[in-house]
Amino acid sequence: xxxxxxxxxxxxxxxxxxxxxxxxxxxxxxxxxxxxxxxxxxxxxxxxxxxxxxxxxxxxxxxxxxxxxxxxxxxxxxxxxxxxxxxxxxxxxxxxxxxxxxxxxxxxxxxxxxxxxxxxxxxxxxxxxxxxxxxxxxxxxxxxxxxxxxxxxxxxxxxxxxxxxxxxxxxxxxxxxxxxxxxxxxxxxxxxxxxxxxxxxxxxxxxxxxxxxxxxxxxxxxx
Amino acid sequence: xxxxxxxxxxxxxxxxxxxxxxxxxxxxxxxxxxxxxxxxxxxxxxxxxxxxxxxxxxxxxxxxxxxxxxxxxxxxxxxxxxxxxxxxxxxxxxxxxxxxxxxxxxxxxxxxxxxxxxxxxxxxxxxxxxxxxxxxxxxxxxxxxxxxxxxxxxxxxxxxxxxxxxxxxxxxxxxxxxxxxxxxxxxxxxxxxxxx
Numbered sequence: 478x479x480x481x482x483x484x485x486x487x488x489x490x491x492x493x494x495x496x497x498x499x500x501x502x503x504x505x506x507x508x509x510x511x512x513x514x515x516x517x518x519x520x521x522x523x524x525x526x527x528x529x530x531x532x533x534x535x536x537x538x539x540x541x542x543x544x545x546x547x548x549x550x551x552x553x554x555x556x557x558x559x560x561x562x563x564x565x566x567x568x569x570x571x572x573x574x575x576x577x578x579x580x581x582x583x584x585x586x587x588x589x590x591x592x593x594x595x596x597x598x599x600x601x602x603x604x605x606x607x608x609x610x611x612x613x614x615x616x617x618x619x620x621x622x623x624x625x626x627x628x629x630x631x632x633x634x635x636x637x638x639x640x641x642x643x644x645x646x647x648x649x650x651x652x653x654x655x656x657x658x659x660x661x662x663x664x665x666x667x668x669x670x671x672x673x674x675x676x677x678x679x680x681x682x683x684x685x686x687x688x689x690x691x692x693x694x695x696x697x698x699x700x
Numbered sequence: 701x702x703x704x705x706x707x708x709x710x711x712x713x714x715x716x717x718x719x720x721x722x723x724x725x726x727x728x729x730x731x732x733x734x735x736x737x738x739x740x741x742x743x744x745x746x747x748x749x750x751x752x753x754x755x756x757x758x759x760x761x762x763x764x765x766x767x768x769x770x771x772x773x774x775x776x777x778x779x780x781x782x783x784x785x786x787x788x789x790x791x792x793x794x795x796x797x798x799x800x801x802x803x804x805x806x807x808x809x810x811x812x813x814x815x816x817x818x819x820x821x822x823x824x825x826x827x828x829x830x831x832x833x834x835x836x837x838x839x840x841x842x843x844x845x846x847x848x849x850x851x852x853x854x855x856x857x858x859x860x861x862x863x864x865x866x867x868x869x870x871x872x873x874x875x876x877x878x879x880x881x882x883x884x885x886x887x888x889x890x891x892x893x894x895x896x
Binding site: 513516517518521522524525526527528529530531532533534536537538540541547548551567568569570572574575576577578579580604605607609611612614615616617618620622664669671673675677678 | 713717726729751755758765768769778816827828830833
């Protein structure tokens, strides 16, 4: 059994008067705020912060409505309605939109479903090809990619969202339904249908052009 | 007179704090983004909700302000790099090696633009490489050299000024990982090779 050693007494207990003296450390005086800052009323500060918050939210929400570079505004004047236009690969100074992929053909249709649905035929020849539908604010509400080494000819009908749901249109005036899997409900009356066809090289240029020549965007339902 | 000075200071405070702070912070959030709206992977930055109908107001404002038309980030991701992997600004006075390693199975495209998204004129009339067009090294990597003067292999020419590299990756699994905050396939590194 291990003998228990006596616990050594703490020095403070033995010599209570020899406790280390407390150092009187004085913090340096906090510098006084400049005079102009003291003139600002606290209500002014709170009001300014509130104003900043309101302007922050208002500016952020306003930009999509009045955005200087909005893609749809740029394309609206260049493209006829309900017609597929094939745009050649972008070059410096001949670029429809910023950061648009170069070495790619684009088939673009500015559609309007205000009066009737739009029927779209689109080839997706290879990987990297896409068919995408956008609202005027740039929301991409439908996209389908091409598959590698498998050419696909798509056909779909773009209808107004209200018509797809059928809620807002009286049954008597509703159009004849088509296969629901072909129907894409457009959340806006206008928008853009874009087929992107990246080139694998110059040798594929003719093939891409021929495929895009089959792309159609026509008013009315499929025959 | 002291009252006038006090009023003036308060009006200036409202203008600077209220108008400047509000519009300035909105501009920053719309142009540069924050951790709420973007994710960074080395030098590459992507707007998480770009193109999606349920995108947040900052992303929508960013898209509209810059005249972009992105494909929904649930399918395709657009990454932008204004710096190299070491943090230096991308500029045409320097040469960079962009090394793709680990993006197998995904379709990708790399293009060089100026800071406003315009293509940079060059004598070779070459602006982009993709997973279909880039030549591979024997070990499967693709190395694209971004430089003003001609280089052997995958040479992406750039003109004068600052450069933005845009990388488009089409991979739904990777897109989902970006949204959920998960790890993704490694994006290419941008190594500075030297400057003039």
